[in-house]
Amino acid sequence: MVAPCNYLPYEKRTVDLQYPGMLERTLNHPDDVQVLPFHENSETRSIYGHLLRFPMENGVPIITERDISKLVHGAIGEMLSFRDGVRTYQEMSEKYGCKFWKKWVTKEQCAKFDLPEGDLGDGSYGPAWTQPVITPDGTQITQIEALLNQMRDYPRSLTHRLNNWMPDKVLQWEGRKRNVVVAPCHGDVSFFLNPDTKCLNVHHDQRAADEGSGLPFNFIHYTALGMMVAQVLGYTFKELVYTIRHGEIYQVQYESIRELLTRESRRFPTLHLDPSVKDFFEFRPEHFTLEDYDPHPAMRIPTPL
Numbered sequence: 001m002v003a004p005c006n007y008l009p010y011e012k013r014t015v016d017l018q019y020p021g022m023l024e025r026t027l028n029h030p031d032d033v034q035v036l037p038f039h040e041n042s043e044t045r046s047i048y049g050h051l052l053r054f055p056m057e058n059g060v061p062i063i064t065e066r067d068i069s070k071l072v073h074g075a076i077g078e079m080l081s082f083r084d085g086v087r088t089y090q091e092m093s094e095k096y097g098c099k100f101w102k103k104w105v106t107k108e109q110c111a112k113f114d115l116p117e118g119d120l121g122d123g124s125y126g127p128a129w130t131q132p133v134i135t136p137d138g139t140q141i142t143q144i145e146a147l148l149n150q151m152r153d154y155p156r157s158l159t160h161r162l163n164n165w166m167p168d169k170v171l172q173w174e175g176r177k178r179n180v181v182v183a184p185c186h187g188d189v190s191f192f193l194n195p196d197t198k199c200l201n202v203h204h205d206q207r208a209a210d211e212g213s214g215l216p217f218n219f220i221h222y223t224a225l226g227m228m229v230a231q232v233l234g235y236t237f238k239e240l241v242y243t244i245r246h247g248e249i250y251q252v253q254y255e256s257i258r259e260l261l262t263r264e265s266r267r268f269p270t271l272h273l274d275p276s277v278k279d280f281f282e283f284r285p286e287h288f289t290l291e292d293y294d295p296h297p298a299m300r301i302p303t304p305l
Contacts, residue, residue, distance in 0.1 A: 002198060004230040004237050004273050005056045010292045013059050013267045018052045019216075020065060020265055023257055025050070026211055026249045042251040042304060052242040054219075056226075059268025059292070061219040061240065065260050067295040068216055073285040074098050075217040076224045080283060082164075082187065083144060085130035089118040097285055100217070103305065104181055113177050123169025123180030125187050129162065148280060151193060151233060160191035165207075185209065186218050189225065193235060200235040202226040208246045212253040212260075212301040215244075224288060227273050232280045252302045260299065269293035 007013075030045035054061045062072065077096035089105045092098040107117040115121050133146040141149075144162065151160050164187035172178040185208045192201040204222045209215045223240055230237040249257055274287040 002230075002234050002236055003275070004227040004235075005060075005271070006236055007059060007270055008057045010059075010267060010270070015265050015267055016054070016058065016061070017265055018054075019061070019063055020261055022047075022050055022052070022244075022247065023211055023249070024261060026247050027254065027257055027261075044251065045249050047247045048245065050244040050247055052244075054223075054240040054242065054268075056223075056237050056239060060223045060271040062223075062269055062271070062290070062293065063216045063219070064266040064268070064293075064295040065263045066301075067298040069290060069293055069295070070298075071217065072220060072290055073288065074100065075220040076288055077285045078217070079221040079224060080285065082125040082129050083281070085126040085142070087120045087122065087124050087126045089120070103303075109181055109305070113179065113181055115179075115181065120182070121169070121178075121180035123166050123178060123183070125164055125184050128164035128166050128169075128184060129187065131166070144280075147191075148229075148232070151191060151229070155193040155195045158192075160193065162187070162189040162191075164188060183207075185214070186221070189222065191226075191229060193233070198235050199238040200226065200230045200233070201239050201241065202229075202237070203241040203243070205243045206245060209244045209248065210303060211244075211247050211249050212257050213303045215247075223271065227271070227288075228280055228283050231273055231275070232278060250304050252304055256299060256301050260301075263296045266294050266296075267292075 026045055026047045031048045032046045034044055036044050074097050078098035078100060081092045081096040081098060086092055089101045092101060105118045105120060110117050110119055129144055130142040132140045133143055134140055147162055150157060164184045169179045170183040186206045188205040190203045226237045226240055270291040272289040277283055277287055
């Protein structure tokens, strides 16, 4: 089986400065500064449109400015729960090891959208990624299953896209509530296959990014997704291209981000995937192993609601 990533030896990798560069731009040269009432009436600094490119041979984009190693498997578990259509915190936590959502699905938060406690809503990532597709024989499969079928049969197609935006679930106006506690911020992914070189490139388009707290885990999500797709198709994951439409740093994070920017970035680590797993829907967090990770000490980055 082809390895999903062909890494350079650790000592030959270059230090990647794209993430701290983006933080510096947002903090010190924002495109917009405003007070957002839905973020605890605090100031927010934002940028519009930012592109990052992560060649996989240079290591996986797991940030080194602070140690997040204890949260890597939780991030992968979160993405796998989306793959499987999960929409409740209880299932994400108990079955996938993802504890990130507790703050956003309290009884009070869910009540704002007429949802029961712990329910992300039917406009959330899991239900969106598993939207039904009807096959010619009338069988119903998920969007992801249909996408994998297409990639196998028509690898050069330019329509290999995984989409998570359901307007009827996420849009709201006076008198109309949305059906989701957090409108999906990420999860719009395009895959580009070259059957001649057997290389896969992934482009992820993120609607909104909490740069200090959430974004490092989004990098993990789509690195892991690219690795899994590459492995089951027999390709090599070449590059993750990452577009951020709206990047944010909140006032409650300013002090932490300034401290983070004083830390020298280090080489990206290695992420291995168990080669024995050949079914995309059989992958679990424990099939990923992190090596060559040399980060600075852990640091908590606060998040507003």
